[in-house]
Amino acid sequence: MPGPLSHIRVLDLTRVLAGPWCAQNLADLGAEVIKVERPKKGDDSRAYGPPWIKDAAGKETREAAYFMAANRGKKSITIDIAKPAGQAIVRDLAKRSDVLLENYKTGDLARYGLGYEDLKALNPRLIYCSITGFGQTGPYRERPGFDFMVQGMGGFMSVTGERDDRPGGGPQRAGVPIVDIMTGMYATIAVTAAIASRERTGAGQYIDMALLDTQVAILANQGMNYLATGVPPGRLGNTHPNIVPYQSFKTKDGDIILACGNDNLFNKFCEVADAMHLPKDPRFATNAKRVENRAAMDEVLAPIFKQRTTAEWVAALEKGGVPCGPINNLKEVFDDPQVKARGMRIELPHATAGKVPLIRSPMRFSGTPIEHAMGPPTLGQHTDEVLASLGRSAEEIARLKQEGVV
Numbered sequence: 001m002p003g004p005l006s007h008i009r010v011l012d013l014t015r016v017l018a019g020p021w022c023a024q025n026l027a028d029l030g031a032e033v034i035k036v037e038r039p040k041k042g043d044d045s046r047a048y049g050p051p052w053i054k055d056a057a058g059k060e061t062r063e064a065a066y067f068m069a070a071n072r073g074k075k076s077i078t079i080d081i082a083k084p085a086g087q088a089i090v091r092d093l094a095k096r097s098d099v100l101l102e103n104y105k106t107g108d109l110a111r112y113g114l115g116y117e118d119l120k121a122l123n124p125r126l127i128y129c130s131i132t133g134f135g136q137t138g139p140y141r142e143r144p145g146f147d148f149m150v151q152g153m154g155g156f157m158s159v160t161g162e163r164d165d166r167p168g169g170g171p172q173r174a175g176v177p178i179v180d181i182m183t184g185m186y187a188t189i190a191v192t193a194a195i196a197s198r199e200r201t202g203a204g205q206y207i208d209m210a211l212l213d214t215q216v217a218i219l220a221n222q223g224m225n226y227l228a229t230g231v232p233p234g235r236l237g238n239t240h241p242n243i244v245p246y247q248s249f250k251t252k253d254g255d256i257i258l259a260c261g262n263d264n265l266f267n268k269f270c271e272v273a274d275a276m277h278l279p280k281d282p283r284f285a286t287n288a289k290r291v292e293n294r295a296a297m298d299e300v301l302a303p304i305f306k307q308r309t310t311a312e313w314v315a316a317l318e319k320g321g322v323p324c325g326p327i328n329n330l331k332e333v334f335d336d337p338q339v340k341a342r343g344m345r346i347e348l349p350h351a352t353a354g355k356v357p358l359i360r361s362p363m364r365f366s367g368t369p370i371e372h373a374m375g376p377p378t379l380g381q382h383t384d385e386v387l388a389s390l391g392r393s394a395e396e397i398a399r400l401k402q403e404g405v406v
Contacts, residue, residue: 003030004368008195011093012036012074013081013102013109015043017147017177018211019131020070021184023101026191027073028361028370034093034386035071035377039078039404042379043067056354063352068376070184072348072358076377077386078406085405087112092390094119094126098204099191103131106141116206126204127194129187135210145211147177154179154215155232159222162237171235183214244290244297245269248327249305256310259323263287272320273304348375380406 008031012023020035020043027033037043049064080086091114094100100119102109109115116128130136133145151157151173161172190207198204216223225233225241233241238257240246245266248257260266263279263286270278278284278300283293290297305313310326317324328336334345343360350356356375363370383406387397400406 001368003028003370004365005192005195006030006368008032008098009096010034010099010101011090011097013090013100013104014131015103016045017070017180018183018187018209019101019103020045021181022129022131022187022191023074024070024072025184025188025361025363026099027374028363028372029192030368030370031099033074034097034382035074035076036079036081036090036093037076037379039080039380039406042076042078043071045070046379053350053353053356055352061352063350063356063376063378068356068358071376072372073374074377075374075382075386076380077383078380080405081109081112081114083403083405085400085403087114089387089390089400089406090114091119091122093386095123096390097123097126098195099127099129101129101131101187101191105144106130106132106136120204120206124203125198127191127198127207128204129191129194129207129209131183131187131209131211133211135213136208140212147180147211148173150179150211150215154212155219155223156215159219159233159235159241161235163235166237169235178218179211179215182218183209183211186214186217239294239298242291243287244294245301247298249301251305251310251313252308254310255327256305256313257325257327258317261323265322266290268320269317269322272316272322275300275304346372348372350375351378351381 005026008026010023010026010031010033012019012033012035014020014023015037023033023035035043045067046064048066051065052060053063053065053068054060079089081090094114107115110118116130119126119128132141133150134140134143152171156179157171157173160174162169164170187207187209190209194205194207221242222233238248243261246259246261248255258269260269266287267279270276282289283296284290308316314324314326326332333339339345346358346360347355348358358372358375360372361370384397387400387406392400397406
């Protein structure tokens with residue numbers, strides 16, 4: 001069956017990650033996504049290698065693994081939007097699209113006659129989503145914004161990393177570009193909500209997404225901890241600011257994560273660990289007390305975990321109904337039987353590599369299942385196809401190529 005957004009066409013003028021992540025989500029949901037890239041160079045992330053994807057013979061292509069992570073299911077067309085003929089093609093596509101995504105600096109596309117008001121006049125049903133570092137308003141609106149700097153500016157790094165008084169202490173960014181990814185996710189929600197709204201009103205609308213806004217929003221409980229107390233929370237390594245024990249411990253041969261989200265689970269853990277004296281200790285009887293006495297709790301539990309291997313702890317805790325898990329590297333992740341059973345690793349066709357390994361969407365629908373069919377496109381792979389769909393003749397397409405418009 002067609003995907004839930006199979007009736008939607010998306011014009012994707014974004015690059016690198018936040019915008020492409022949103023567009024990839026929409027493609028996964030069945031939308032036709034036309035990715036507009038610069039002639040010859042394309043999306044910046046095409047050059048973010050190594051690593052490069054290998055072909056069937058094991059030879060490296062010039063297709064970056066980074067680009068592959070956020071561009072499956074799309075058609076690629078190259079257009080020089082600085083040229084009037086290129087702008088005309090984008091307008092023609094916008095007339096025939098439901099959604100336009102862009103992450104140019106504030107005001108850049110308006111200079112080419114491709115701003116929201118320009119395109120709204122041509123297509124009042126268009127949903128136009130801008131993704132920038134700091135949004136369309138405010139004193140920082142014209143600044144460029146990148147994930148790493150926003151993780152720092154938005155407080156994420158102040159609560160991420162080991163404590164300053166411990167080895168390796170200090171601020172840390174996330175191991176993946178979490179702000180870009182979450183901005184792409186919020187943009188996906190906003191776009192699909194605007195599509196739903198248009199079903200009632202018949203009108204499109206403008207969406208203003210900002211990396212910094214997203215970072216502040218996803219501070220979640222840490223943000224509320226600050227607002228409730230006026231005291232900025234600090235870094236706690238792998239421990240939890242509001243729950244104890246909810247952290248990693250060193251075992252006899254590695255590490256394990258213990259997640260006692262309530263007093264009942266703590267009691268179950270103590271049964272497995274042969275430490276039923278701990279819930280009777282006034283310092284550890286309730287979660288609130290354990291948070292107050294975090295250091296003492298850590299001191300008691302650390303030697304207990306050193307008595308067994310990670311595998312022994314996982315087996316015993318799972319049997320006892322206590323949430324836990326190992327800290328896997330990525331080989332172990334993709335070898336995990338649950339990950340395999342859920343089919344999270346897929347292969348899709350690719351024009352250069354033959355086939356490429358990819359990670360499937362986690363969204364699963366009973367009535368409109370996601371069907372991954374198209375791999376990430378090579379640069380300009382669908383230029384002729386898309387231009388022909390706009391009524392451009394073969395002669396005109398050849399002329400546009402000769403003039404460097406596409």
